[in-house]
Every structure is written in structure tokens, then in C-alpha cells.
Amino acid sequence: MTIISGSPSEQTRLNGVLEFVVKHFEEARLIPEVIHIRNFPAEDLIRANFNSEEIKEANIKIEESTIIVILTPVYKASFTGILKTYLDLLPQNSLENKTILPIAIGGTFGHLLMIDYALKPVLNALGATHILKGAFILDSQVKKLGDNRYELEIEAKNRLETSLKSIHGKSLNSTII
Numbered sequence: 256m257t258i259i260s261g262s263p264s265e266q267t268r269l270n271g272v273l274e275f276v277v278k279h280f281e282e283a284r285l286i287p288e289v290i291h292i293r294n295f296p297a298e299d300l301i302r303a304n305f306n307s308e309e310i311k312e313a314n315i316k317i318e319e320s321t322i323i324v325i326l327t328p329v330y331k332a333s334f335t336g337i338l339k340t341y342l343d344l345l346p347q348n349s350l351e352n353k354t355i356l357p358i359a360i361g362g363t364f365g366h367l368l369m370i371d372y373a374l375k376p377v378l379n380a381l382g383a384t385h386i387l388k389g390a391f392i393l394d395s396q397v398k399k400l401g402d403n404r405y406e407l408e409i410e411a412k413n414r415l416e417t418s419l420k421s422i423h424g425k426s427l428n429s430t431i432i
Contacts, residue, residue, distance in 0.1 A: 275415055276358070314344070323354070350383035392414065
């Protein structure tokens, strides 16, 4: 299982969502691989360096996973550029025969459709055929506690639990991005 975090920032409310997702899987005795795209060398991402060791290692995790969770903040009604840059470095059809769970966080429910109209077409272009409904969390539903710690409101937790439970019954040998 692999989780991909598409946030360019280290201090982000998306970390609260990521912690919740990781804890969910750990409680099911699963330890997901987590890929933080922001930790890749910027030059490798920008110059599309397919030979980058970091990129190749991440791509192997994706290849070996059957379940991939993709987390992204919403910027200007779309997923982050850093996530798009990494997705462009995945081999063609690398998401074929995988279960994909998209999770986004944004400032308004008006951005909810970003998952369907911005992210899913890119995932489909990479061969994804089994994309779960996913979840959208409002920024205001994730409270900053300080020291890069966050607390999710109950409505956000419930929405995430519903999405995460849709994975159960699938092969859990996967990676989260």
C-alpha cells in the first residue's frame, strides 16, 4: 500500500489528513509506504529526470502496490503542480489494475469537483480503471495545534472513514502517495 502526499509544504493541514489515513491502516495492522513528493530533488521533477534514483524508487513502490492513496491540497481549483509533475514521471499505464483512492483538502466545497474534473482524467491517462469515490475535506475542518500537529473535526473523520472503508476487501498490498 502506498500513500502519495502531493503537498509542496512541510507545514500543511494535509498532514493532519495523512496522519489519520496512516493511523487507519496501522490499526488494521498495515504499514503503508508514504511518498512525500516535496522531498524529491526539485531539479529532477522540473527537468523530468526519469533516471533520478528517488523517482525510480518511488515508481517501484507504485508498481508493487495494488492500492494507492493520493493526497493533495487544492490550489486554484486543481491538484498541486508538484503532484502533476510527479504523475508525469510515472510510466504509461503504471496505475493499471490498481485501486486508487483520491483525497483532497481545500478551502470551499466548490473545489469538491476537482477530484472528478482535474485529478481523475490524469489518473485515467495513467491506466487507472478502479478509482474510488474519494473524499474532500475542508481546510476549516482541520485545526492546527502547533508543532505540525493537527486535529480533524468529526465530520472530516467520518468522511475519511467512509472512503477508507471502501478499500477494505481489496488487496491491501499497496502504496499511498
